[in-house]
Amino acid sequence: MAPRPGREWSSALSHLALGSVSLHAALSTAQANRGAAAGFLLQALAAATMLAPGLGTDEDCLAGAWVATVIGLPLLAFDFHWVNGDCSSANLLLGGGMVLAVTGEHLGAEGRSVAGQAVVLVVAVTILIVAVFTTNTYGMWGGVMLGAAGLLSRLEEDRLLLLPKEDVCRWALAGGSWAYHRALHTQRLQWG
DSSP: OOOOHHHHHHHHHHHHHHHHHHHHHHHHHTTTOHHHHHHHHHHHHHHHHHHSTTSSOHHHHHHHHHHIIIIIHHHHHHHHHHHTTOHHHHHHHHHHHHHHHHHGGGTHHHHHHHHHHHHHHHHHHHHHHHHHHTTOHHHHHHHHHHHHHHHHTTOSOSEETTEEHHHHHHHHHHHHHHHHHHHHHHHHHHHO
């Protein structure tokens, strides 16, 4: 059964939003927060592979989304923790993401799904905790949006707010990425 035209547009718009927000964030943070910029860039590239027809197979696109989740998101958290002096949490998050990226092939589809959602929630909660203690409002919003994306992806429903569930999750991830970008900017002004 062919997908409905509205669903294709919804998916394309959510990928475009996530890709453009992530690319803007990568370019804006490249000088001060290179780890975060790399994480944003991985998200932008994963969204671009989903938009470009013929760029790769569905497996390539899913692999790109996997890498953007288990390496890109911990890179965002790495810089957020590192700047606030929590180097051990930063290293633990990034190291855990690297281990998952390497072992992901051995997990199976369900294992990758659970591990990816765990990474999203761990990154969201740890950044939310740091943002609360440093009173970084954008960081708090980013943590809430990213956590919402992780929790919404676990729902059994196929549609949320009249849109496909995956698209709603991407919109939440785009909002969280924008908020993290602003949080890193606020941190730089605060510490700089």
